[in-house]
């Protein structure tokens with residue numbers, strides 16, 4: 001499964017479900033889904049494994065279903081990683097340019113990038129992806145240092161890192177389920193490649209993955225600028241409903257997904273919504289009462305998101321607003337509430353350029369699709385070709401190899 005000409009397998013091990021997808025890159029550039037499996041997961045709290053056997057069981061079920069639908073045996077997969085185990089760290093490096101009569105060439109740029117990579121990630125963390133933030137020649141910021149003259153080239157990079165401990169735990173869980181993890185990918189970084197347009201990234205945009213256990217935020221302005229986790233998600237809303245209405249978590253989840261929303265329209269405010277309490281009694285409340293419980297928590301989550309954007313110092317650069325993904329983005333009118341709280345335009349993102357059944361097109365499957373798109377695109381670049389000896393090739397392979405940082 002690890003050969004680039006073979007289908008690629010990805011695992012999204014989330015707080016509510018494990019999603020396993022098998023796909024391959026089409027010559028058109030689209031990503032074709034060959035099989036998928038999904039299995040509820042109750043062994044993760046926020047983003048931490050709290051019950052390994054349950055996580056193993058979910059991975060095993062999701063992989064078995066993906067094997068059945070794809071008609072393939074799965075042995076290896078890329079795994080997404082998210083939550084508080086993922087962080088962003090910036091580093092700077094400077095290299096001297098010899099012979100000021102010669103302009104800066106590709107080798108100088110590569111030396112500067114290599115020096116930035118030497119900057120060790122924080123203890124017990126591993127760098128999975130690196131992004132150039134800025135270049136400067138003799139202290140003057142430039143967009144591209146190639147062919148400029150100067151004595152000193154500086155580069156600032158941002159690395160997306162994952163905690164070694166989290167990688168080890170996920171790898172062990174997958175191995176118990178019979179799958180070798182061949183690489184880890186930061187979920188919001190992978191998601192961005194499937195959901196954000198190049199224009200949005202250039203203009204400045206946020207990506208918010210609203211999951212069950214956490215919300216994961218990535219801010220782009222040209223390049224990736226900031227990563228953060230907000231330790232709340234859809235499960236918190238479900239828990240509120242369960243406690244306030246005295247209903248089981250299962251009933252609360254169903255009530256939320258079928259009838260829940262925010263910013264209730266006046267025309268539907270007094271619609272009756274019926275549910276069953278844990279005592280077995282049937283109860284009816286108005287839709288606006290149900291929505292008020294949900295909105296209180298969702299608003300609080302967006303306030304945390306807003307504070308995180310403010311803290312990043314990037315808020316004024318998000319001209320394209322924020323794009324939502326994850327199952328939590330399916331909440332009715334969620335974009336309206338978010339626009340009020342964040343003061344930014346919001347759209348619900350869908351993975352594009354893929355060939356898949358309708359069931360995979362919503363935001364709830366976006367992370368799996370994003371992982372698959374990212375892995376297939378990058379793995380395709382590793383195909384040995386007859387021109388693999390040309391000068392630019394080894395550097396590119398290096399870059400891709402780094403992207404995947406086989407741990």
Ligand SMILES: Nc1ncnc2c1ncn2[C@@H]1O[C@H](COP(=O)(O)OP(=O)(O)OP(=O)(O)O)[C@@H](O)[C@H]1O
Nearest residue numbers: 014015016017211212213214234235326327328330
């Ligand atoms: N129609 C809906 N309305 C409101 N919430 C929904 C709806 N559909 C799904 N959700 C919520 O989305 C969440 C699941 O989303 P998702 O599958 O993206 O989470 P996850 O990837 O398992 O979790 P995490 O990313 O936090 O690890 C659940 O909390 C679920 O209640």
Ligand SMILES: [Mg+2]
Nearest residue numbers: 014211326367
């Ligand atoms: Mg998720």
